Amino acid sequence: MNVETLLQLNTIFISIIIEALPFILIGVLISGIIQIFVSEELIAKIIPKNPILAILSASLVGSIIPACECGIIPITRRLILKGVPVPASIAFMLTGPIINPVVIFSTYVAFGNSWRMVILRSVLALICSILVGLILHKAVKQSPLKNNVIEHIHFHSFKERIDAMFKHSIDEFFSVGKYLVIGSFIAAAVQTFVKTSTLVSIGTGQASSHLVMMGLGFILSLCSQADAFVAASFRNSFSEGSILAFLIFGPMLDIKNTLMLLSTFKAKFVMLLTGVITAIVFLVTIFL
Amino acid sequence: MLRVFVLIGFTYLFLHLHATGDISKYINMKYSYISESAIYIFVLFTIISVYNYVKKDKHSHDVACDQCGHDHSHEENSWWKRGLTIITLLIPVITGLILPVATLDSNIVEKKGLYFPAYDEDDEYSQHQFLQPNTSSYYGKEGYAEVMDKGLDKIKNLKEITLGEDNFLNDLETIYNYPGEFMGRQVTITGFSYHEEDLTNNQLFLLRFGIIHCIADAGVFGMLLDIPEEMKADNDQWLQVTGKLETIYYQPFKKTIPILKVTDWKSINQPNDPYVYRQY
Numbered sequence: 001m002n003v004e005t006l007l008q009l010n011t012i013f014i015s016i017i018i019e020a021l022p023f024i025l026i027g028v029l030i031s032g033i034i035q036i037f038v039s040e041e042l043i044a045k046i047i048p049k050n051p052i053l054a055i056l057s058a059s060l061v062g063s064i065i066p067a068c069e070c071g072i073i074p075i076t077r078r079l080i081l082k083g084v085p086v087p088a089s090i091a092f093m094l095t096g097p098i099i100n101p102v103v104i105f106s107t108y109v110a111f112g113n114s115w116r117m118v119i120l121r122s123v124l125a126l127i128c129s130i131l132v133g134l135i136l137h138k139a140v141k142q143s144p145l146k147n148n149v150i151e152h153i154h155f156h157s158f159k160e161r162i163d164a165m166f167k168h169s170i171d172e173f174f175s176v177g178k179y180l181v182i183g184s185f186i187a188a189a190v191q192t193f194v195k196t197s198t199l200v201s202i203g204t205g206q207a208s209s210h211l212v213m214m215g216l217g218f219i220l221s222l223c224s225q226a227d228a229f230v231a232a233s234f235r236n237s238f239s240e241g242s243i244l245a246f247l248i249f250g251p252m253l254d255i256k257n258t259l260m261l262l263s264t265f266k267a268k269f270v271m272l273l274t275g276v277i278t279a280i281v282f283l284v285t286i287f288l
Numbered sequence: 289m290l291r292v293f294v295l296i297g298f299t300y301l302f303l304h305l306h307a308t309g310d311i312s313k314y315i316n317m318k319y320s321y322i323s324e325s326a327i328y329i330f331v332l333f334t335i336i337s338v339y340n341y342v343k344k345d346k347h348s349h350d351v352a353c354d355q356c357g358h359d360h361s362h363e364e365n366s367w368w369k370r371g372l373t374i375i376t377l378l379i380p381v382i383t384g385l386i387l388p389v390a391t392l393d394s395n396i397v398e399k400k401g402l403y404f405p406a407y408d409e410d411d412e413y414s415q416h417q418f419l420q421p422n423t424s425s426y427y428g429k430e431g432y433a434e435v436m437d438k439g440l441d442k443i444k445n446l447k448e449i450t451l452g453e454d455n456f457l458n459d460l461e462t463i464y465n466y467p468g469e470f471m472g473r474q475v476t477i478t479g480f481s482y483h484e485e486d487l488t489n490n491q492l493f494l495l496r497f498g499i500i501h502c503i504a505d506a507g508v509f510g511m512l513l514d515i516p517e518e519m520k521a522d523n524d525q526w527l528q529v530t531g532k533l534e535t536i537y538y539q540p541f542k543k544t545i546p547i548l549k550v551t552d553w554k555s556i557n558q559p560n561d562p563y564v565y566r567q568y
Contacts, residue, residue: 004395005395007388007389008390008392008393008395008396010383010384011313011314011389011390012504013383014314014383014384015315015502015504016502017380017384018302018315018323018502019315019501019502021298021326022322025329025333026329029329163336166336167340169333170291170295170337174291174373174377175373177373177377178373178376181376181377181380182376185379191396191399191400191504192396192399193399194399196399220505222501222505223501226500226505229500229505229566230500
C-alpha cells in the first residue's frame with residue numbers, strides 16, 4: 001500500500017458520494033413533502049385494503065418514481081410512518097430504483113439498444129419485489145422502524161408547512177447522510193484493494209455464478225443508473241441469468257444502501273430483508 | 289450550528305469542484321447537471337438552517353418545537369452521537385478539498401482486471417471483456433447490427449484511424465466487432481501502458497479508463513500492441529503509437545483479438561483528461 005493507492009481510494013470514495021448525494025437530496029425533499037403535504041387519511045384512502053393488492057399497487061407506483069437505491073430509503077420510511085403497510089412500502093422501495101426511465105434507458109443502451117434485457121430486468125424485478133412483499137406480509141407483524149413516533153400535525157399557515165417540510169428534509173439528510181459516507185468508503189476500499197478476479201474465481205458453476213454476480217452487485221455498490229454498463233462487460237463470461245441477478249440484486253441491496261437501511265430499520269428486520277431478497281432474487285433468476 | 293458547517297462544507301465542495309473543473313475527474317460531465325442541481329439544494333438547505341438557527345435563538349427552543357410539529361424522533365440525543373454524525377459527514381468534505389485528485393492507473397487495472405477464469409466454459413463465445421467496449425451478446429440482433437453498421441460505415445473507408453478522446457470507445461468497439469474489415473489498416477491510439485504476466489516480451493497493452501457515470505464504475509479499454517524490440521515502456525507510461533492492425537489468437541482470452549503492430553511511437557505526458565467517456 002502506498003500514498004498513491006490511498007489517494008485513489010479517496011478519489012473513488014469522493015466520486016461515489018458526488019454521484020449519490022444529489023439523489024439523496026431529492027429523496028429527502030420528497031420525503032419532506034410527503035410528511036407535510038400528504039395526510040395519513042389520504043394514504044389510507046389510496047392504498048387498497050387488501051394486503052396483496054396493496055403490495056401490487058405499491059410495486060407499480062415504485063416503478064413510476066425515478067429514485068435511486070439511496071434516495072428511496074427516506075421516502076420509504078416516511079410512507080411507513082404515514083401508514084402504508086410495511087410489505088407494500090418495501091415492494092415500493094425495491095422497484096423504485098430498478099424500474100424508472102433513466103435506468104431503463106441506460107440498460108437499453110448498455111445492452112446494444114435492445115429491449116430484451118430491459119424487459120427481463122424490469123419484469124423480474126417486479127416479480128421479485130412482489131414476492132418479497134408477500135413474504136414480509138406473512139413474516140412481519142411489528143413495525144420494523146427504529147423510531148416510529150407518529151406525529152399529528154396541524155399547521156396554521158402555508159409558510160409554516162414549507163418551513164416544516166425543509167426542517168424534515170434537512171433532518172433526514174443528516175440521519176441518512178452519514179451512512180452514505182460510511183458505505184461509500186467501504187465500497188471504495190473494496191474497489192481499491194480487492195481483486196475482482198478473486199471473487200469471480202469462486203464461482204463458475206450455475207448456482208455459484210449467480211451468487212458471485214449478486215455478491216459483486218452488493219460490494220461494487222454502483223448506482224442503478226450506471227450498473228447496466230458494468231453488467232454488460234460481464235456478459236461473455238457469465239450467463240444471462242446471473243447477469244440479471246446482478247442487475248436486480250445490486251439496486252435492491254448494496255453496501256451503501258444496507259447501511260442506510262440500518263439507519264432506518266431495526267437490525268433484525270434488515271437481516272430478514274437481506275435474507276429474503278437474496279433468496280428470492282437467486283431463485284427467480286436461476287429458474288429463468 | 290455544527291450542521292450549518294456541514295451544509296456549507298458540502299456546498300463549497302460542490303462549488304469548488306465545478307469552478308475548478310476538477311469535477312470531470314470524478315464524473316462523466318454528461319451528468320454534471322445532476323451535481324449542479326445539488327449545489328442549489330445545498331445552498332437552500334444552508335440558508336434555511338441558518339435561518340432556523342437564528343430564529344431558535346430568539347424563541348425558547350422547546351416551545352417552538354412542540355407547536356410546529358418538528359420531527360425530532362430520529363435525532364440522536366447524546367452529544368457524542370451527534371458529534372459522530374457531524375464528523376463522519378465532514379470527512380468527505382475535508383478529504384475532497386485537501387487531498388489531490390488521483391488518476392486511475394495500472395494499480396486499479398490490476399484490481400478491476402477482470403481476469404475471469406470462466407472463459408473456459410464456452411470457448412466459442414468467450415472473449416475478454418475488459419478490452420472490448422460495450423457490445424452485447426444479448427442484443428436484439430438486428431437492432432444491434434444496425435448500430436454497429438453505422439459505426440462501421442463511419443470508419444470503414446478511412447485510410448487511417450485515430451482513436452482520439454471523443455471516438456475512442458465507439459471506434460474501438462467497431463474494430464473489435466469487425467477485426468477482418470480493418471486488417472492492415474493504420475491505427476493511431478493513445479493510452480497508458482500495462483504489462484501483464486501472460487504477455488510475451490514484445491507485447492504490451494495500451495489502455496484507457498472509460499467512464500460511464502462516475503469513476504467508481506470506470507472500465508478499462510484498449511488494445512494489445514506488438515512492439516518493436518527497442519521500444520520499452522513501464523506501467524502507466526503514456527504513449528501515442530501508430531501501427532498496422534493484425535489479429536492474434538490470445539490464449540488467456542481464448543479468442544482472436546486485434547493486435548497493433550507498432551511502427552511509430554512516442555512518449556507523451558498524461559493528457560489533461562486521462563479518461564474517455566461513454567457517449568450515448
